[in-house]
Amino acid sequence: MSRFEAEISEFIWNTKYRVRDDGNIAEACVEDSWWRLARALASVEPENQEYWAQCFYRNLEDFRFLPGGRILAGAGTGHQVTLFNCFVMGSIEDSLEAIFERLKEGALTMQQGGGIGVDFSSLRPAGSGAQHSGTIASGPVSFMRIWDAMCATLLSTGSRRGAMMATLRCDHPDIEHFVEAKRDPAELRHFNLSVLVDDNFMRAVDADADWPLVFPERQLQARCQNRGRGERVVRRWSGESEPQSCRVLRRVRAQALWRKIMRAAYDVAEPGVLFVDQINRHNNLNYREQISATNPCGEIPLPPYGACNLGSVNLMCFVREPFTGRARLDREGIAHCAAIGTRMLDNVIDLSQYPLPAQEVQARGCRRIGIGITGLADALIALGLHYDSNAAREIAAEVLQTLRDSAYRTSIALAKEKGSFHFFRRDAYLASADILALPESLRRGIEALGIRNSHLVAIAPTGTISLLANGVSSGIEPVFDFQHRRRVLTADGRYREFEISDPSFRLWCARGGNPEALPPQFVSARQLSPRAHLLMAAALQPYVDNAISKTVNIPVDFPFERFESLYRQAYKLGLKGCTTFRPNPITQSILTSVGEA
Ligand code: ADP
Numbered sequence: 001m002s003r004f005e006a007e008i009s010e011f012i013w014n015t016k017y018r019v020r021d022d023g024n025i026a027e028a029c030v031e032d033s034w035w036r037l038a039r040a041l042a043s044v045e046p047e048n049q050e051y052w053a054q055c056f057y058r059n060l061e062d063f064r065f066l067p068g069g070r071i072l073a074g075a076g077t078g079h080q081v082t083l084f085n086c087f088v089m090g091s092i093e094d095s096l097e098a099i100f101e102r103l104k105e106g107a108l109t110m111q112q113g114g115g116i117g118v119d120f121s122s123l124r125p126a127g128s129g130a131q132h133s134g135t136i137a138s139g140p141v142s143f144m145r146i147w148d149a150m151c152a153t154l155l156s157t158g159s160r161r162g163a164m165m166a167t168l169r170c171d172h173p174d175i176e177h178f179v180e181a182k183r184d185p186a187e188l189r190h191f192n193l194s195v196l197v198d199d200n201f202m203r204a205v206d207a208d209a210d211w212p213l214v215f216p217e218r219q220l221q222a223r224c225q226n227r228g229r230g231e232r233v234v235r236r237w238s239g240e241s242e243p244q245s246c247r248v249l250r251r252v253r254a255q256a257l258w259r260k261i262m263r264a265a266y267d268v269a270e271p272g273v274l275f276v277d278q279i280n281r282h283n284n285l286n287y288r289e290q291i292s293a294t295n296p297c298g299e300i301p302l303p304p305y306g307a308c309n310l311g312s313v314n315l316m317c318f319v320r321e322p323f324t325g326r327a328r329l330d331r332e333g334i335a336h337c338a339a340i341g342t343r344m345l346d347n348v349i350d351l352s353q354y355p356l357p358a359q360e361v362q363a364r365g366c367r368r369i370g371i372g373i374t375g376l377a378d379a380l381i382a383l384g385l386h387y388d389s390n391a392a393r394e395i396a397a398e399v400l401q402t403l404r405d406s407a408y409r410t411s412i413a414l415a416k417e418k419g420s421f422h423f424f425r426r427d428a429y430l431a432s433a434d435i436l437a438l439p440e441s442l443r444r445g446i447e448a449l450g451i452r453n454s455h456l457v458a459i460a461p462t463g464t465i466s467l468l469a470n471g472v473s474s475g476i477e478p479v480f481d482f483q484h485r486r487r488v489l490t491a492d493g494r495y496r497e498f499e500i501s502d503p504s505f506r507l508w509c510a511r512g513g514n515p516e517a518l519p520p521q522f523v524s525a526r527q528l529s530p531r532a533h534l535l536m537a538a539a540l541q542p543y544v545d546n547a548i549s550k551t552v553n554i555p556v557d558f559p560f561e562r563f564e565s566l567y568r569q570a571y572k573l574g575l576k577g578c579t580t581f582r583p584n585p586i587t588q589s590i591l592t593s594v595g596e597a
Contacts, residue, residue: 003030003062005470005506008486008498012468015491017072034060037067040076044350046418052343059340063469064317066374066462067341068310070113071348081112083352084309085460086295086370087359088117088302094124094219099143103150109355110154110162117165117293117302120144121196125173125249128220139174141181144188151190163296166191167274169237170201170257173213173249179261182270185586192296193271194577195261198238202275202571204254211254214246239280239290262564266554268586272298272579273567279576284435284545285366285454287428298577299458299549300370305358308546309348310370310460313337313403315379316472316503322382323511329379334399335406338371342410345369346418346452367421370458370546371407373399374466376536377473381504386521387478388532393539396476400457400543407456408438412445420450429454434545458546471500475549476536478525479504482518525553530566530580538573547576554582 004010017033019026027033038056042049059065067075074081087109092102102118109116126139144166151162166188168178179195181187204211212233236243264271279291279301289303300308318330318337349367354360376396377387385392429435430446438446445451459475466474467488473479482505487495505522509515525533533552540548554563563580570578581587 005503006498006500008488008500009468009470011488011496011498012464016069016464017468019077031061033072036076037072040351041344041347043076044347055340056344059337059344062317063314063472065337065341065344066312066314066465066469067344067348068460069464071309071311072465072468073113075348075351080353082109082114082307082355083348084114084307084354084359084363086117086300086302086308086310087114087355088119088293088295088304088306090304090358091119091292092122094122099123103147105356106147106164107150107154109359110151110164112353112355114307114355115163115165115296117167117295118147119167119196119293120178121167121169121172121292122219124219125215126177128215128249139177140168140172141174141177144181144191148188148190162190164191165194165294165296165298167194167196167293169196169292170198170261171212171214171235173215175213175257176252176260179264179271183264183268183586192298194274194294194298195271196238196276196292197261197273197571198275199277201254201258202568205258208253208255210251211257212248213250213252214248217245217247220247238276239283239286239292259564262567263560265567265580266560266563266582268584269581272577273570274298274301274577275571275575278571278574279547282433282545282576284429284432285423286432287425288423294547294577297461297549298579299372299460299547300368301547301576302368303362305356305362306366306368307354307359307363308368308370308455308458309345309352310372310458311341311345312372312374312460312462312465312475313341314375314469314472315373315399316375316382316469319379319382322504322507323384323513327383329383329395329399331399331402335402338403338406339410341371342369342407342453342456343414345371346411346414365422366454367452368455368546369407369453370460371403371456372459372475372544373403374460374462374469374475375472375503376476377478378502378504381479381521382507384519384521387523387536388528393536396536397539397543400540404457404543404545405439405442408442408451409445411452411456412442412449414452415450418452421452421454423454424450426450437542455545457544459540459544459548459550461549470503472503476540477550478523478528478533478553481524481526482522526555528553530554530558530563531569534566534570534573534575534578537575538570541573541575550579552578552580554580556583558582 038053042053045052068085070085071083074083120140123140124137128137231248234243235246291301294301318333380392462474482502530552537550
């Protein structure tokens, strides 16, 4: 029996996740893939493996719990691949040797299928002296091009295009070059770019103050050719314990730089912005880590060599009596799915291969996982709620709270059963911001028993796995369109096009609803105001200890001034970052609505 209602879902399973044995197909149906996963994840249980395999299988059945793509593709196959979707690379020491060593590490990580993030802020600015050769340094952007070429060369695991994130501090002297880089349609196509923006910078923008572009003094050579070489400032960057003496290489107006970032984001949808102080303030492990990068889509801020694995609860499976006056969400079902999902993701850490030993040390030391939701927008539609309404945001926040509490409760129980994560320090952990905000019963649980996983919640883009799950709306994004065409990259590098109809739309029609007279809650991403996108992310942020992947759709004719103020709102709402997409000639849209093709 096939569980697939959509042609594209079967295609995704067949090409990305179905196990083949030397070209002969080994898995006859998607249930075989679920059993492979369930058995592999249960194989690291110290006891009752058959019991856990049954539990895990039931959680996967009907696409209720969607493990991240790497887990689906790799678990139980015997292939030398990682089961982690997300990595951040080690900090790049500012020497040619270290740069190419990190490049090699990046290549080895991508070869196994992981997406990577890299902070390039430690590389000295273009134009400063290079001691060994007496030449002039070419700056972070030039080295990013080498990473880009590496990524283009390695078609990471099968038909998966490589994805990377590059970050740069907003006070790095090359920041303007970085911000403008992707205006060139040929530049850095395998990177998402994000500027690390700190509170000091946002204050300087508000005050219309000067903003010094600086670099740590100890790294600059005496023969530095930049102007302004005499002036020094002492800087303590986000998450750093010690202030450093930096040389001021140039001064700009903070507002001018901010507007430059905004203009580029408005024109070519890059760079994004990461509010790095907010990230570090809300890191459960802020007593031992500094974060300055995220994975490619931004939902997992990570320290050097950090890794995280993902899984999502498909909310559409938990709507009871859809499109009726009694429509509701099965909260207990969601909590149970999240609890079993937490155990599954925790087992991934023991089952996975690691491209680098340092990644294994980090992953086993923290046991970070990212469990989240997908199908939010479809579930809201089936519940009769408009995405941009207080009722929708309240329900979504309640669901996230249910999920978070269930994940933490499970992780505390797992600590009792299997031990806390290695880097757990009880008092410091209990003093961190998101842990202080937990219900008292969970805090008492952590105090008494410890906790198995340092971080538990993240909202992933679920780009591929949602397509697999009959095309349910991704993560917390609104439905793109109720009927559209979508191009998918195939293993031979060509694109194949599919017609897709949305699950809530199909359900509405199957229940006798008129497709020509959709009720008002059938709202698509582009019909919503940008603020509505932002408010949904802000409503959920308090329950997400990692971060949220969310792209705010911006209409072409949206005024620049309002666009700019949206980012300030994102900062004031306490989001960890902001990514927008406004149609532009540089980034072609992958999705095409029926009728527009
Ligand atoms: P999936 O649907 O395959 O589970 P998501 O769309 O949820 O993946 O993305 C989650 C994370 O997986 C991303 O933030 C990124 O770190 C990684 N990732 C996604 N697509 C790719 C890719 N093509 N190459 C490398 N990493 C990727």
